Amino acid sequence: MSINAPLPDADVIIVGCGPAGMAAAVTLAEAGRSVIVLDMQPAPGGQIFRSLEANLCDTSPAGQSLLAALGPAYRAGADLIRRFRAFSGACPGIDYRPQTTVWEVRPDGTVGWLQGMNAGYVRGRQVLLAHGAMERPVPFPGWTLPGVMTAGAVQTLLKAGHLKPSGRIVLAGTGPLLLLLANQLHQLGVKPALVGRTDRLSDSVRAARHLRPGGLVPLVKGLGWLGRLKLAGVKSVTGLENLAAHGTQNVESVSFTVGGKRQTLPCDLLIVHDGIVPAIDIPNAAGLRLQWDGPNASWRPATTPDGLGASTLPPEMSAGPCVLRVTGDARRIGGADAAMAHGRVAAQAILAALDHGAGPSADALRAVGKALSVRPFLDAAFPPGLAQALPDDDTIVCRCEELTAGELREKIRSGFRNMDALRGETRCGMGPCQGRSCMVTAARLLQNETRAAGCPPTFRGRPPIRPIPLGAVATLSGLDPRATIRLTLEDKPENASEDTVDAPAE
Amino acid sequence: MNESVTRPAFAHSPGLQPGPKMFSDLAPLTDAVTLSVDGQPVRARAGETVAACLLRAGVPYNRLTPVSGAPRLPYCMIGHCFECLVEIDGIGNRQACLTLVRDGMKVRRQDGAPPALEPSVP
Numbered sequence: 001m002s003i004n005a006p007l008p009d010a011d012v013i014i015v016g017c018g019p020a021g022m023a024a025a026v027t028l029a030e031a032g033r034s035v036i037v038l039d040m041q042p043a044p045g046g047q048i049f050r051s052l053e054a055n056l057c058d059t060s061p062a063g064q065s066l067l068a069a070l071g072p073a074y075r076a077g078a079d080l081i082r083r084f085r086a087f088s089g090a091c092p093g094i095d096y097r098p099q100t101t102v103w104e105v106r107p108d109g110t111v112g113w114l115q116g117m118n119a120g121y122v123r124g125r126q127v128l129l130a131h132g133a134m135e136r137p138v139p140f141p142g143w144t145l146p147g148v149m150t151a152g153a154v155q156t157l158l159k160a161g162h163l164k165p166s167g168r169i170v171l172a173g174t175g176p177l178l179l180l181l182a183n184q185l186h187q188l189g190v191k192p193a194l195v196g197r198t199d200r201l202s203d204s205v206r207a208a209r210h211l212r213p214g215g216l217v218p219l220v221k222g223l224g225w226l227g228r229l230k231l232a233g234v235k236s237v238t239g240l241e242n243l244a245a246h247g248t249q250n251v252e253s254v255s256f257t258v259g260g261k262r263q264t265l266p267c268d269l270l271i272v273h274d275g276i277v278p279a280i281d282i283p284n285a286a287g288l289r290l291q292w293d294g295p296n297a298s299w300r301p302a303t304t305p306d307g308l309g310a311s312t313l314p315p316e317m318s319a320g321p322c323v324l325r326v327t328g329d330a331r332r333i334g335g336a337d338a339a340m341a342h343g344r345v346a347a348q349a350i351l352a353a354l355d356h357g358a359g360p361s362a363d364a365l366r367a368v369g370k371a372l373s374v375r376p377f378l379d380a381a382f383p384p385g386l387a388q389a390l391p392d393d394d395t396i397v398c399r400c401e402e403l404t405a406g407e408l409r410e411k412i413r414s415g416f417r418n419m420d421a422l423r424g425e426t427r428c429g430m431g432p433c434q435g436r437s438c439m440v441t442a443a444r445l446l447q448n449e450t451r452a453a454g455c456p457p458t459f460r461g462r463p464p465i466r467p468i469p470l471g472a473v474a475t476l477s478g479l480d481p482r483a484t485i486r487l488t489l490e491d492k493p494e495n496a497s498e499d500t501v502d503a504p505a506e
Numbered sequence: 507m508n509e510s511v512t513r514p515a516f517a518h519s520p521g522l523q524p525g526p527k528m529f530s531d532l533a534p535l536t537d538a539v540t541l542s543v544d545g546q547p548v549r550a551r552a553g554e555t556v557a558a559c560l561l562r563a564g565v566p567y568n569r570l571t572p573v574s575g576a577p578r579l580p581y582c583m584i585g586h587c588f589e590c591l592v593e594i595d596g597i598g599n600r601q602a603c604l605t606l607v608r609d610g611m612k613v614r615r616q617d618g619a620p621p622a623l624e625p626s627v628p
Contacts, residue, residue, distance in 0.1 A: 040585050040604055041604075042553075042606055047584055062532045063533075065532075066532055099604070099606075101585075101604070134582070134584070134586045135582065144576065144578065146567055146577050146578060146579035147528060147579070148581070149580070149581055149582075150581065150582050150583075152582065152583065152584060153580065153581060153582050153583035153584070156584060157529060157558055157561065157583060158532075160554060160555065160558065161529075161554050161558030161561070161562070162531060162532045162551060162554075163529040163530065163531060163532070163558060163561060163562055164529065164530060164531075164532055165528060165529055166527055166528065166529060166530045167527060167528060188532070249566060249567075249577055250577070250579075268527075268528055269528045279586070399581075399587065399589065400571075400588065401573060402573040402574055402576070431588070432591060432599065433586065433587055433588040436586045436587065436588075437587055467599055
């Protein structure tokens with residue numbers, strides 16, 4: 001009896017419903033293709049347009065002042081979300097599945113999903129990874145204390161929780177998001193005790209030669225933020241180094257060095273940010289080739305201009321060509337405009353792969369180039385700061401397993417000289433976060449100790465890359481019948497081997 | 507197993523012992539739902555996440571780590587760091603930042619590594 005391969009559930013599966021995923025989904029749906037969109041969040045928008053639909057409906061004075069503080073860049077997502085919603089539920093159209101996590105992606109287009117207590121596999125003829133970015137992990141002394149949070153986390157609490165920070169607030173780090181958040185807080189009547197930037201004037205001077213006409217708008221915007229903070233009397237320093245958070249049960253104070261002088265400030269909430277990097281959890285576990293992005297000091301998937309990834313898996317482990325594309329910030333940090341532009345490019349490439357259309361249009365490709373043209377300037381103006389130097393021996397690197405840089409260095413020196421051996425020996429990267437927070441630091445420590453160069457090595461990612469309840473595994477839907485072996489009680493090893501068991505020695 | 511060893515501190519504590527108040531509401535709560543956190547009623551804004559609710563309530567931690575018992579609160583709020591793990595309606599290690607509040611939801615903070623087969627106390 002021959003067992004047929006399962007039919008695809010949709011022409012295209014898109015992972016992530018931010019600007020890139022929505023732009024691609026709309027382009028594909030307009031061309032009459034069936035699309036499944038899987039997203040962790042409860043509403044479309046990704047992190048940048050988080051809760052935008054709900055906040056636009058909020059006519060209360062507090063809601064209006066929040067919208068005003070979040071600014072026009074936040075409201076800019078409204079039109080795209082409206083177009084996305086218009087196609088969801090239509091047939092063929094967009095099958096939008098919110099609050100759904102993805103725990104496996106295979107190069108052949110199979111995607112493992114979890115929604116509540118239900119899990120399964122869906123298959124797309126093509127798959128587009130638009131799962132976005134994460135904030136760069138920043139190991140420093142005290143970064144695990146309650147009261148240390150990322151700038152993105154605080155912005156999420158503003159947008160989706162209508163919560164503003166209170167007490168003595170210190171912002172530390174670098175990048176546009178840090179300054180944007182400081183301004184948003186100020187507009188909401190929250191005055192930070194300090195905005196401590198790791199970048200220096202010399203970085204801005206060096207960055208100036210990367211300035212293109214497309215970069216003038218963000219430059220003017222950034223100068224405006226700085227000016228407003230100065231006018232508001234918010235204390236600000238540049239060239240901050242050696243940040244540390246102190247306290248026993250929560251943050252009580254922070255210390256840092258500026259211009260060779262050590263300073264200490266009382267603090268209730270330390271907000272850190274060191275730029276954003278592509279989230280590589282899914283591409284790494286899918287076996288896509290990664291490359292090191294020097295200017296952004298981060299991994300990113302190696303892709304063609306239209307986003308097609310390259311599988312590193314041996315052919316016998318994959319049933320056909322790689323159909324995974326990566327778009328948006330998951331492919332390359334560029335912000336919402338670049339993400340939307342590349343989402344359209346990737347969708348046009350997918351349509352061509354599905355025998356429909358001629359591939360990315362020159363216009364669409366030009367829009368990506370234009371939106372990305374500001375990046376060299378931003379990369380140079382805001383180089384990694386908090387994560388620039390490798391952590392001291394006492395600093396925790398792996399938050400889940402509470403492993404310090406010293407413990408990892410010692411194991412590397414004693415012979416655990418590749419990432420998977422180091423993980424197996426120490427449990428670094430084996431906790432609930434599966435290496436999302438520690439992998440880049442562990443890889444840099446390994447390279448530093450072994451004097452290796454080139455693209456830092458990663459942990460081999462294996463599914464499930466997010467925890468999945470056993471009850472959901474027991475009732476997985478969408479299994480491939482060709483790959484399913486049903487074991488019965490008669491197959492249990494103790495039944496088969498009963499005759500050969502040695503008699504116990506008495 | 508000795509109950510006081512496996513479940514110290516908050517299971518026996520009368521209240522939620524708020525930590526330093528790090529977040530406050532932009533506007534008074536309307537349209538609120540009520541969930542229980544370690545048996546105490548806590549109000550939340552409909553449509554927000556469990557993590558946001560815990561931070562508004564000012565809990566000093568949502569879990570103690572299984573390794574050293576150190577306290578942790580949400581760190582990234584977007585599902586990457588897994589610091590916000592709590593027990594929700596009897597299922598442990600749920601990401602509070604990805605779970606929306608629901609009226610009557612039972613949330614328990616996690617105290618180290620919970621014994622896997624111990625029945626959940628409502």
